[in-house]
Amino acid sequence: MRAVRTRRPRPPRPSPELAKAPISPTTRSKPEEDPSPLTLPIKAFKLRLANGPPLASTAKDFKTYSETCASLLRLCRAMSATSTTMPSYAPSSGCLPLVLSLHAHAFRSGLTADRSVASNLLTAYAAFTRAADRDQAFRDCVAADAASSFTYDFMVSEHVKAGDIASARRLFYGMPEKSVVSYTTMVDALMKRGSVRDAVELYERCPLHSVAFFTAMISGFVRNELHKDAFPVFRKMLTCSVRPNVVTLICVIKACVGAGEFDLAMGVVGLAVKCNLFEKSIEVHNSLITLYLRMGDAAAAHRVFDDMEVRDVVSWTALLDVYADLGDLYGARRVLDAMPARNEVSWGTLIARHEQKGDTAEALKLYSQMLADGCRPNISCFSSVLSACATLQDLRGGTRIHANALKMGSSTNLFVSSSLIDMYCKCKQCTYAQRVFNSLPEKNTVCWNSLISGYSWNGKMVEAEGLFNKMPARNSVSWNTMISGYAENRRFGDALNYFYAMLASGHIPGEITLSSVLLACANLCSLEMGRMVHAEIVKLGIEDNIFMGTALSDMYAKSGDLDSSRRVFYQMPEKNNITWTAMVQGLAENGFAEESISLFEDMIENGIAPNEHTFLAILFACSHCGLVEQAIHYFETMQAHGIPPKSKHYTCMVDVLARAGCLPEAEELLMKVSSELDTSSWSSLLSACSTYRNKEIGERAAKKLHELEKDNTAGYVLLSNMYASCGKWKDAAETRILMQGASLKKDAGCSWLQLRGQYHAFFSWKEKHPLSLEIYEILDLLMLELTT
DNA sequence: ATAGGGTTAG
Numbered sequence: 137m138r139a140v141r142t143r144r145p146r147p148p149r150p151s152p153e154l155a156k157a158p159i160s161p162t163t164r165s166k167p168e169e170d171p172s173p174l175t176l177p178i179k180a181f182k183l184r185l186a187n188g189p190p191l192a193s194t195a196k197d198f199k200t201y202s203e204t205c206a207s208l209l210r211l212c213r214a215m216s217a218t219s220t221t222m223p224s225y226a227p228s229s230g231c232l233p234l235v236l237s238l239h240a241h242a243f244r245s246g247l248t249a250d251r252s253v254a255s256n257l258l259t260a261y262a263a264f265t266r267a268a269d270r271d272q273a274f275r276d277c278v279a280a281d282a283a284s285s286f287t288y289d290f291m292v293s294e295h296v297k298a299g300d301i302a303s304a305r306r307l308f309y310g311m312p313e314k315s316v317v318s319y320t321t322m323v324d325a326l327m328k329r330g331s332v333r334d335a336v337e338l339y340e341r342c343p344l345h346s347v348a349f350f351t352a353m354i355s356g357f358v359r360n361e362l363h364k365d366a367f368p369v370f371r372k373m374l375t376c377s378v379r380p381n382v383v384t385l386i387c388v389i390k391a392c393v394g395a396g397e398f399d400l401a402m403g404v405v406g407l408a409v410k411c412n413l414f415e416k417s418i419e420v421h422n423s424l425i426t427l428y429l430r431m432g433d434a435a436a437a438h439r440v441f442d443d444m445e446v447r448d449v450v451s452w453t454a455l456l457d458v459y460a461d462l463g464d465l466y467g468a469r470r471v472l473d474a475m476p477a478r479n480e481v482s483w484g485t486l487i488a489r490h491e492q493k494g495d496t497a498e499a500l501k502l503y504s505q506m507l508a509d510g511c512r513p514n515i516s517c518f519s520s521v522l523s524a525c526a527t528l529q530d531l532r533g534g535t536r537i538h539a540n541a542l543k544m545g546s547s548t549n550l551f552v553s554s555s556l557i558d559m560y561c562k563c564k565q566c567t568y569a570q571r572v573f574n575s576l577p578e579k580n581t582v583c584w585n586s587l588i589s590g591y592s593w594n595g596k597m598v599e600a601e602g603l604f605n606k607m608p609a610r611n612s613v614s615w616n617t618m619i620s621g622y623a624e625n626r627r628f629g630d631a632l633n634y635f636y637a638m639l640a641s642g643h644i645p646g647e648i649t650l651s652s653v654l655l656a657c658a659n660l661c662s663l664e665m666g667r668m669v670h671a672e673i674v675k676l677g678i679e680d681n682i683f684m685g686t687a688l689s690d691m692y693a694k695s696g697d698l699d700s701s702r703r704v705f706y707q708m709p710e711k712n713n714i715t716w717t718a719m720v721q722g723l724a725e726n727g728f729a730e731e732s733i734s735l736f737e738d739m740i741e742n743g744i745a746p747n748e749h750t751f752l753a754i755l756f757a758c759s760h761c762g763l764v765e766q767a768i769h770y771f772e773t774m775q776a777h778g779i780p781p782k783s784k785h786y787t788c789m790v791d792v793l794a795r796a797g798c799l800p801e802a803e804e805l806l807m808k809v810s811s812e813l814d815t816s817s818w819s820s821l822l823s824a825c826s827t828y829r830n831k832e833i834g835e836r837a838a839k840k841l842h843e844l845e846k847d848n849t850a851g852y853v854l855l856s857n858m859y860a861s862c863g864k865w866k867d868a869a870e871t872r873i874l875m876q877g878a879s880l881k882k883d884a885g886c887s888w889l890q891l892r893g894q895y896h897a898f899f900s901w902k903e904k905h906p907l908s909l910e911i912y913e914i915l916d917l918l919m920l921e922l923t924t
Numbered sequence: 925a926t927a928g929g930g931t932t933a934g
Contacts, residue, residue: 324925351925383926390927422927453928485929516930523931554931585932616933623934648934655934683934 235260239269248273249280255287262294270294289317296325316344320352327356339369345376347384355387363394380407382417389423393430401427418448425454434458449475453482460489465498478509484517487524496524500533513540515549522555531563548576554586561590566599585613592621597630612643620652628656632665645672647683654687658694666691682708686715693722713739717750724757732757733766748779755788759795767792787817794824799833815845819854826858834858 239257242248248257254277261270274291277283288311295304308314308322319342326335339353350373357366370388373380380388385408392401405424413420421444428437437458444451452475459467465486472478472486483506490499503521506513513521518541525534538556541547547556553572560569573579573587584607591600604610604618615638622631635653638645645653650669657666670688673679679688685708692701705711705719716739723732736754739746746754751774758767771789774781781789786809793802802821818841825834838855852875859868905911 320925348925353925355925381925386926417927419927424927426928448927450928455928457928479928481929483929488929514929519930549931551931556931558932582932587932589932611932613933618933620933646933651934687934 232264235264239273248276249282251282251284254280254282255284255290258287258290262290267298285311285313285315285317289315289321292318293321296321301325301329314344316342316346316349319344320346320349323349324352324356327352327359330360332356332360332362345373345378347373347378347381350378351381351384351387354384354391358387358391358394361394363391363397366391367395367397367400379411380413382413382420385413386419386423389420389427393427396430398427398431401431416445418444418446418451422448422450422454425451425458429454429458429461434462449477449479449482452476453479453485456482457485457489460486463493465490465493465495478511480506480511480514480517483509483511484514484520487517488520491520491524491527494527496527499524500528500530503537512544515546515551518546518549518552519555522552522559526555526559526562529563531560531565534559534563547572550576550578550580550583554582557583557586557590561587561593564594566591566594566596581607581609581611581614585611585617588614589617589621592617592625595625597621597625597627610641610643612638612646612649615641615643616646616648616652619649619656623652623655626659628659631656632660632662645676647678647681650678651683651687654684654691658687658691661695663692663695663697666695680709682710682712682715685711686718689715690718690722693718693726696726698722698726698728711744713744713747713750716744717747717753720750721753721756724753724760727760729757729761729763733763746774746777746779748774748782748785751779751781752784752788755785755792759788759792762792762796764792764796764798783817787820790817791820791824794821795827797824797828799824799828799830803833803836815841818844822854822858826854826861829858829862831858831862831864834862 235257238260239248242250242253242257247253254273257273258270258277261267261273274283274287277287288307292304292307292311295301295307304322304325308318311318319338323335323338323342326332326338335353335356342349350369353369354366357363357369366388370380370384370391373384385404388404389401392398392404405427408420421440424440425437428434428440438455441447441451441455441458452471456468456471456475459465459471468486468489472482475482483502487499487502487506490496490502499521503513503517503524506517518537522534522537525531525537534556538547538559541552541556546552553576556572557569560566560572569587569590573583576583584603588600588603588607591597591603600618600621604614607614615634619631619634619638622628622634631652635645635649635656638649650673653669654666657663657669666688669691673684673688678684685704689701689704689708692698692704701719701722705715708715716735720732720736720739723729723735733754736746736750736757739750751770754770755767758764758770767789771781771785774785786805790802790806793799793805799821802824806817806821818837822834822837822841825831825837834855838858841854852871856868856871856875859865859871
């Protein structure tokens, strides 16, 4: 024990001025008026030590001292909250010596075993974060059989606060009589660590009840996103006639919101009204705002806000979210400006909403404004703003935010690092992403998924597959990532193989899985598999889902089963512009050009906004019917809709004109926009030149094509064809030789079919199918059957 | 024991 400096050189006499005497050297230079009444008891106590009778010599006296000391300590703790602005309030500035002195005295007097003294010493040392002294005091207590239930409860919560759940657990199981307080502490700690199973086990074994205990379970389930599990606890609480309080109510409402159980929520609110629970609680009102918002009743949410007598930042932020949820980001911004005080959550909400709505640039701008406003970004904010950088592929911005996160110590947070991995991958920096991933001390499935998805986004399926095989635990997102990754990289067969593996692993496919699988089916023209997926969708009861319907209708159209495609389309209860576009396109590509055009007109009449893909489909339809006038009309309509034509649209228009024989017009259009076009437009013109035997334009087109792309085999073939069609056999032959000289070969076209899960490809000349001899024999037999 | 915001798949 250290010697305690309790006496100052010149002990002040008790007099009115002395009440204002400085209590420690650090405060001596401070202005005499003290802003807080908190220091007064400490001064009084110091005076008592300085001038009063010697310290207590009996347990009773000592109890008075130690209790005084404990209450002083509570004051110190309250003041230490303001100790950053006022250093003299820091707990070390005078109280600790008092405690040490009291402890020494108690030790000398053999009073450490007094229950009250022991527990006050314990709390005192805990307040000064002197863990070793605290633990010694606890051991003294136990040895002297002076440990009360409170002592144990306190120590359990001390260990929990220090994050030492193992010690807390050991202590808890060693408790002679477990109190409901310790049960509550343990359950809460376990829930916060995500050990839901352990928490539930304790809950089921606990013979005692209290509001806090039940509430801790409810909030624990909510924290772990197991909203539905919270309801039985609430029900049990009511059957045990434990009255819910305000905190319970808040947690239960949150559970209802999370589970989407709004009827139940209204029942709970009714109950709360009956119990008079939410009269003047700001917190309950705040949670009501969010409840009504999630119910889709923005007006009611607003009313709750308006009716509140006192509002805080949370109320205002919830209101901001009401506006944002209605899509009124401008209104949300106005709320932010009108708020009496903003914090990082208010800014973060607005930023997240802009990011979600796709206004990523504005999200980044708001982020800078937030920093300028003096708010420190938190985990959520980093996540959304990094996500914005990912969509913008803004590597510089993303790196800067990475630096900010590093500085704030948030870079190893799993939410932030998942976003970082995603951001670096979207910016084509897989190495950095991998580095972020490697630097993580602990990884969760989301990080793994992010990196896998990042590699597949960059077309690196080998790496993606390697990670997928290595990861310790997979969820359905992991499977979806692989399946859609293969579908995106046009490896449709692999996508289907992963789908089979997913089913075998016992994961239930969801909308996302099935839409990728349908995309694969559509591209493989695998009608059989597509029908199976359709059946699966009906079985899962999600056939009315707009994504499912669109993907199904598209799959049938691409597989050539237009009847089924139409049936799905017309039975859909809800359609969006993508649904309509897919159908228009399906009809166009299958040669139902008139029907495609009339469906497009229906679409416009129904007020569905066409997009660039819709127009591409309709131009395609026109080109196949030779409807030049119509095509020009739609081409102009498109621009009137504010959709700038892209190279594919020009290609299509050139194709329309060229097919109809308007070769000079086609060439003129091409020359006008040539720089933005890809080579296919020139190929298309060249091809038409061979049909219409136009040698002059054809040669110009071929020249242009050659300039743009030296290795384009199609160009040589087309040119050669054109010469052939004009009867210029010599030129045709020379072109072929030229092509071979450039060591180019025409890519072989092929067709394929699926048989018992295996794909068989058929080429026009090379690489004969291994069974081609047999196949042709059968074919001959069939032909014979048919003709006789 | 507590209200407001967040990451990966289409």
